[in-house]
Amino acid sequence: MDDHNTTPWSRRLFLQQGATLASLVATTPLFIEQTARGMMLPLGSLVTSQAGVPEDRVFVVVQLGGGNDGLNSVVPYGSSEYYNLRSGLAIQAPGRGDDAALELDGVQGIGLHPSLRGLKELMDEGSAGIVQGVGYPNPNRSHFSSMDIWHSADTDGKSDGWLGRYFDNTCNGTPNPEAGIAIGRQAPLAMQGHTQMPVSFERSELFRWMGTDLDQNLEPPYETIAKTPHAGMVPEENSQAAFLKRTTLDARISSDRVRKAVAVSPLVTYPNSNLSNQLRMVAAMIRAELRTRVYYVTLSGFDTHANQAGQHARLLEQVGDALLAFQRDIQAQGNQGRVLTMVFSEFGRRVAQNGSGGTDHGTAAPTYFIGDMVQPGVHGTHPSMSKLDQGDLIHTIDFRTLYASVLEDWMGADSSEILKGRWKTVPLIKT
Amino acid sequence: MGTTSMKKVKDRDFNYWKAQHLLNRAGFGGTPGNILALRNMGPEDAVDYLIDYRDVETEAVLPNDFDSNINKPREGNERQRYKRAREQGNEKALEDFRKQRQEQQRIDRRQMANIETWWLERMIETPRPFQEKMALFWHGHFAAAYRPIEDSYLLFLQNQLFRSNAVGNFKDDLVHGIIRDPAMIKYLNNNQNNKNSPNENLARELMELFTLGEGRGYGEQDIKQGARTLTGYTYNDNEFQYLSQNHDDGLKSIFGKSGRWDGHDFVEMIFTRPSASQFICEKLYRFYVNDSPNGFTKEQQSVIRKMAAKLKSSKWELKPVLRQLFLSEHFYDEDNVGAVIKSPVQLVIQAIRSLRTPTRNLPKLNEACALMGQSIFHPPSVKGWEGGRKWINTSTLFIRQNILLYLLTGRDEGSRAWDRGGSTEYDATHLVNHLQDIEGSNTVQDGVVYLLRFAHPVAAPDGRRVDEWVEYVNNRGGRFDNTTLINILALITASPEYQLS
Numbered sequence: 001m002d003d004h005n006t007t008p009w010s011r012r013l014f015l016q017q018g019a020t021l022a023s024l025v026a027t028t029p030l031f032i033e034q035t036a037r038g039m040m041l042p043l044g045s046l047v048t049s050q051a052g053v054p055e056d057r058v059f060v061v062v063q064l065g066g067g068n069d070g071l072n073s074v075v076p077y078g079s080s081e082y083y084n085l086r087s088g089l090a091i092q093a094p095g096r097g098d099d100a101a102l103e104l105d106g107v108q109g110i111g112l113h114p115s116l117r118g119l120k121e122l123m124d125e126g127s128a129g130i131v132q133g134v135g136y137p138n139p140n141r142s143h144f145s146s147m148d149i150w151h152s153a154d155t156d157g158k159s160d161g162w163l164g165r166y167f168d169n170t171c172n173g174t175p176n177p178e179a180g181i182a183i184g185r186q187a188p189l190a191m192q193g194h195t196q197m198p199v200s201f202e203r204s205e206l207f208r209w210m211g212t213d214l215d216q217n218l219e220p221p222y223e224t225i226a227k228t229p230h231a232g233m234v235p236e237e238n239s240q241a242a243f244l245k246r247t248t249l250d251a252r253i254s255s256d257r258v259r260k261a262v263a264v265s266p267l268v269t270y271p272n273s274n275l276s277n278q279l280r281m282v283a284a285m286i287r288a289e290l291r292t293r294v295y296y297v298t299l300s301g302f303d304t305h306a307n308q309a310g311q312h313a314r315l316l317e318q319v320g321d322a323l324l325a326f327q328r329d330i331q332a333q334g335n336q337g338r339v340l341t342m343v344f345s346e347f348g349r350r351v352a353q354n355g356s357g358g359t360d361h362g363t364a365a366p367t368y369f370i371g372d373m374v375q376p377g378v379h380g381t382h383p384s385m386s387k388l389d390q391g392d393l394i395h396t397i398d399f400r401t402l403y404a405s406v407l408e409d410w411m412g413a414d415s416s417e418i419l420k421g422r423w424k425t426v427p428l429i430k431t
Numbered sequence: 432m433g434t435t436s437m438k439k440v441k442d443r444d445f446n447y448w449k450a451q452h453l454l455n456r457a458g459f460g461g462t463p464g465n466i467l468a469l470r471n472m473g474p475e476d477a478v479d480y481l482i483d484y485r486d487v488e489t490e491a492v493l494p495n496d497f498d499s500n501i502n503k504p505r506e507g508n509e510r511q512r513y514k515r516a517r518e519q520g521n522e523k524a525l526e527d528f529r530k531q532r533q534e535q536q537r538i539d540r541r542q543m544a545n546i547e548t549w550w551l552e553r554m555i556e557t558p559r560p561f562q563e564k565m566a567l568f569w570h571g572h573f574a575a576a577y578r579p580i581e582d583s584y585l586l587f588l589q590n591q592l593f594r595s596n597a598v599g600n601f602k603d604d605l606v607h608g609i610i611r612d613p614a615m616i617k618y619l620n621n622n623q624n625n626k627n628s629p630n631e632n633l634a635r636e637l638m639e640l641f642t643l644g645e646g647r648g649y650g651e652q653d654i655k656q657g658a659r660t661l662t663g664y665t666y667n668d669n670e671f672q673y674l675s676q677n678h679d680d681g682l683k684s685i686f687g688k689s690g691r692w693d694g695h696d697f698v699e700m701i702f703t704r705p706s707a708s709q710f711i712c713e714k715l716y717r718f719y720v721n722d723s724p725n726g727f728t729k730e731q732q733s734v735i736r737k738m739a740a741k742l743k744s745s746k747w748e749l750k751p752v753l754r755q756l757f758l759s760e761h762f763y764d765e766d767n768v769g770a771v772i773k774s775p776v777q778l779v780i781q782a783i784r785s786l787r788t789p790t791r792n793l794p795k796l797n798e799a800c801a802l803m804g805q806s807i808f809h810p811p812s813v814k815g816w817e818g819g820r821k822w823i824n825t826s827t828l829f830i831r832q833n834i835l836l837y838l839l840t841g842r843d844e845g846s847r848a849w850d851r852g853g854s855t856e857y858d859a860t861h862l863v864n865h866l867q868d869i870e871g872s873n874t875v876q877d878g879v880v881y882l883l884r885f886a887h888p889v890a891a892p893d894g895r896r897v898d899e900w901v902e903y904v905n906n907r908g909g910r911f912d913n914t915t916l917i918n919i920l921a922l923i924t925a926s927p928e929y930q931l932s
Contacts, residue, residue: 144578160811177825186802187826197824209832211921214840217906218918221899225926238725240770241889243820244927251825354526391522 057410058286060295060326060341061163062275063188064319066303067143068345069312070365071393073116074130074378075101078109081385085352089308089359107378115317118324119368126376127327127336128369129428131402133383135364135395139347143303143361147346151190153400153419162403163294164193165418166411171196177250178257181285182296183278191296198296199254204262204281208255226252261288267332268325275299275322283329286339293411302345306356319343327370336372340410340429343368344399350391364395367402373410373429401426435730436760437737445474449763452888455932456719457481457757458560459777460785463862463885478757482598482750484559492591497546499584499669501539536581543583547807548793550590551800554780555790565597566590567776568718570807572711573609573641574815575618577808584669585614586808601711602702602747606642610694613666619813622665624658626679634658634697636813642701644710649686649701656683660697702747708739712752719753720762721770722819734761769888769931772822775803777932778831779838785886786920788838788857795843799834803827823930835924839917859916875904878911882919887928 076082077093092100094111101111102120110132112120122128136155140146152159167179180191180198187200201207212219226248262284270276278297285292299319304312323341330339348365364383383393404423407415409431416422440449450470454461458481461469469477480487505513516524554563570593577586589612596604609615610633616622624630634657639645663678664671683692685700692700701707712735717723723731738752745751756762773781779796782788790796800806804822837843839857862885863878879900883892900919907915923929 148578197826199824199826201826201829206833207829209829209925210836210842211832211918211925213842214836214921215918217903218922221896221903221922222925224896224899225922240722240724240772240820240931241928243724244772244823244930247823247825247828248927251828254825255829360526 056289056338057412058293058295058335058339059406059411060279060282060339061190061297062279062319062323062341062343063296063298064302064315064343064345065143065147065298065300066345067146067347067349067361068302068315068365069304069308069359070345070348070362071351072308072312072359073113073316074132074366075111075113076109076382076385077101077111079385081351087353088357089353104378110378110382113313113316115313116320117317118320118322120320121324122327122370123376127372127374129374129376130378131367131369131397131426131428132378132380133364133393133396134344134367134380134399134402135347135393136398136400137395139363139389139392139395141347141361141363143346148189150344150346150399151188153403159420160194161188161190161192162418163190163296164196164198166193166294166407166413167191167196167198168193169418170413176291177254178290178292180294180296181258181282181290181292182298183281184296184298188296188298191294198294199258201258204259207258223252257288257290258285261285261290264288266329268328270325270329271318271321273318273322275318276325279322279326280329283326283333286330286335287333303361304349304358305354305360306358308353308358323370339371340373340406341370342402342406343370348393351385351388351393352391363389363392365393367399369428375427375430379426379428397426398423402428405429434760434764435733437734437755438760439758440474440760440763442473444763445477446470448884448890449474450477451885452763452768453477453481453757454560455781455888456762456771457753458564458784459554460781460932461560462785462787465784474758478754481561482753482757484562487558489557489559489562490553492594496549497542497584497587501535501542501584502582539581539583543577543586543808544794544797546583546587546590547797550807551776551780551793551797552790554776555783560784562594562597566593567774567807568715569593569597569605571810571815571818572714573605573612573615574810574813575614576810576812580614580617582614582617585617585666588612588669589614590808598749598753600747601742601749602698606637606698606701607695609641610637610661610664610698611671613669613671616664616666616671621661624662624664625677626659626662629655629658629662629679631655631658633661633664637698638701640813640815642710643704643706644713647706647710648704653685656685656692657697659683660685660692661694664694708743708747709735712738712742715752715756717818718771719756721767722772724820734759765890768890769928771932772819772930773932774816774818774822775800775805775827775831776807778803778930779834781932782835782838782924786838786859787861789841791838791841795837796834799830799837802830803834828930831930832925835929836921839920839924856913857917858913859920860911860913863911863916875901875909875911879904879919882923886920886923887926888931889928 094103153162182200187198191198282295349359349362381396404415405425405428409429619632621633659679
């Protein structure tokens with residue numbers, strides 16, 4: 001019973017006492033390591049969902065596609081194995097030159113990649129938390145399968161999306177067309193549910209009928225297309241034609257709302273990058289008070305098998321700067337209490353570098369959370385750097401624990417139904 | 432109230448619009464010329480022409496149309512080397528094997544993409560549209576997806592199973608065929624179904640999804656015992672293989688009958704259950720007659736029962752059922768016209784075949800179908816695609832409208848701004864050249880009405896809309912020149928009714 005109170009979060013105490021990472025792994029009491037894994041509770045244990053959760057809470061998912069190298073992002077500079085196995089690629093400890101890891105306030109042995117300045121700023125001001133060692137049992141090192149697993153919260157990976165199931169559970173049969181918005185050509189599996197379908201678009205200008213580009217005079221007839229009743233049509237009728245007209249009208253309304261929202265200039269300056277552009281749109285839609293509860297953005301390119309150093313640095317810079325600009329925009333809007341952001345990747349990379357100046361598909365990696373409501377700091381247990389699984393890190397917390405915590409403590413939903421099982425939550429969200 | 436009559440539609444009632452309805456459903460639609468030709472045959476010959484296509488020449492499908500060796504398992508020396516590398520924990524060698532495998536997978540994925548566009552092209556060009564449409568139906572019914580299989584050639588073979596048996600015998604050709612199909616065996620892990628460690632996946636889906644319907648005439652025990660009958664059914668070198676040493680030939684009790692049943696027996700016994708004829712007819716009805724989004728009405732249930740009876744009495748031959756259906760007054764009833772929401776593939780293929788737009792870029796069309804929710808060879812699960820209203824949501828609607836614009840104009844919103852100057856010009860005037868034969872008049876009014884009726888399965892286009900569009904044409908000079916035609920077609924294809932068949 002006491003296990004529930006001795007959460008992985010007490011790890012921070014040890015880190016503050018200045019012990020190096022290597023020695024920490026050796027001295028950590030066993031029971032902490034055991035509870036660090038998100039253990040699946042037997043169905044039937046008590047879980048309390050919060051009643052009266054405000055309707056305006058927003059969850060933003062940032063997906064780093066390709067398998068982001070966690071070890072070079074959240075750098076375990078206190079580990080000797082890290083330097084032994086990555087003689088060319090390892091990031092130096094803080095203070096050792098310009099390319100050294102960034103120190104985090106109050107944290108010893110763990111730092112950030114030098115390009116993650118934006119994230120450091122958020123960490124230092126208490127707006128961000130990092131959970132170490134996130135993964136799942138029997139890790140799958142195939143991009144597609146592992147991504148499916150994270151998207152479906154199902155290690156068989158053959159299911160619909162966890163957020164899709166969240167929408168299905170909370171829409172009471174009447175889907176809200178804008179409940180989930182994904183930026184990109186196709187909405188990710190994570191957002192696909194049974195009843196609820198997400199909206200997705202790459203650029204807001206494309207989220208509309210393009211016919212008016214042929215001839216502007218087509219606009220008036222196009223506008224009335226959905227409004228023209230057919231013979232004998234009655235409102236709320238359930239015929240195919242009525243259903244299609246309703247959906248066409250909904251689509252027009254969504255399209256107008258989204259494009260209007262995104263046309264408004266942001267309150268801060270964003271860098272000019274792919275991820276920044278996506279997050280800028282998300283911030284604009286949040287500001288316009290769309291009824292959307294989940295936004296999803298994606299950045300690919302993290303599959304750094306060769307010549308990782310420069311590539312990874314550029315990607316992380318894009319990530320750090322975009323996240324910082326986004327959070328500043330949200331703060332300027334006064335919405336920092338409403339928006340929780342999660343950053344994840346489908347797996348980390350192997351501990352040892354390979355022969356091409358890069359790293360290969362691995363397993364566990366950190367997951368990042370940003371927002372006022374996030375418990376700040378570095379959480380969880382760093383995976384052992386000496387006890388590896390065929391050269392890969394062994395996860396210390398299951399990602400479904402984090403999903404459950406977001407669902408229960410932020411979205412106010414019953415995670416057991418959505419995740420098809422009971423996962424113990426961790427105090428990720430400040431209560 | 433509609434008719435449930437399975438009586439043959441009268442020759443004199445089989446007009447242009449009924450011929451169009453037939454071609455839209457038992458195919459992917461057609462030009463006014465195609466439709467006129469069908470109408471002139473009269474209903475019986477028209478239906479026979481479509482579903483009894485053996486005499487219609489078409490391009491053959493050959494085993495070496497695609498590469499069957501991409502996923503050849505390791506043999507001889509290479510196997511020895513791999514084994515040694517594993518035993519010795521030789522990281523470098525294992526790394527090389529991993530890279531080799533990754534390259535193999537890349538090549539196979541490319542071939543899968545080629546097979547996808549190959550099939551789309553077949554659907555566009557085929558003189559046997561019903562054969563390809565039925566193949567599409569079977570692909571959604573016996574659904575298997577590329578992802579866990581990761582073998583494009585096996586899926587090519589499965590696709591050909593559906594094509595060559597499209598209107599064959601449901602039991603003997605298709606169901607007996609699917610339990611021996613390597614792609615399905617791999618997809619449902621039946622290659623791991625052995626007497627010492629049985630795997631129930633194929634047995635379960637065979638009854639739940641392929642033949643009887645969930646919970647209709649079988650129980651968990653039948654699944655368990657059924658799985659035992661299918662042990663040893665595996666594949667090797669792209670072919671079905673029966674490994675008797677893996678087969679459990681003990682006594683099994685299925686549907687209350689005991690015997691040393693094997694997979695063949697299992698299928699035979701399944702077809703003695705009542706819902707064996709009922710379930711597949713329900714699916715055929717939804718696909719060919721009416722989405723029935725609110726469930727089947729009593730009238731529809733009565734029709735489906737008649738279909739099921741026909742299927743049984745014809746000993747599971749599909750042609751008699753389909754012939755009866757496509758000739759019935761019920762099929763042409765106005766309740767069933769415009770009652771099916773087009774699948775993404777139907778939407779795209781029908782636009783090309785009926786409007787005669789250029790095909791343009793096949794990979795782009797394939798991608799658009801995926802974005803609309805129907806990526807062929809990648810159904811979301813063994814349940815296939817739910818279809819009907821599930822095709823339609825805020826996102827897919829714009830994609831549907833815009834892909835039709837792309838077909839009409841060649842303008843690609845792709846990665847750049849919507850730029851002027853499309854590629855292949857589309858000559859749409861053939862659509863109105865036939866006006867003489869049908870409406871006997873060439874005024875703008877009749878033209879707009881005709882186009883609306885041609886493209887939308889609605890008997891009487893709304894007066895207000897007609898007036899609005901006539902005004903548009905008149906403002907442009909009052910003639911159906913090609914640009915005006917294309918712009919009207921843009922409106923037509925953007926209309927909610929265009930999503931219906």
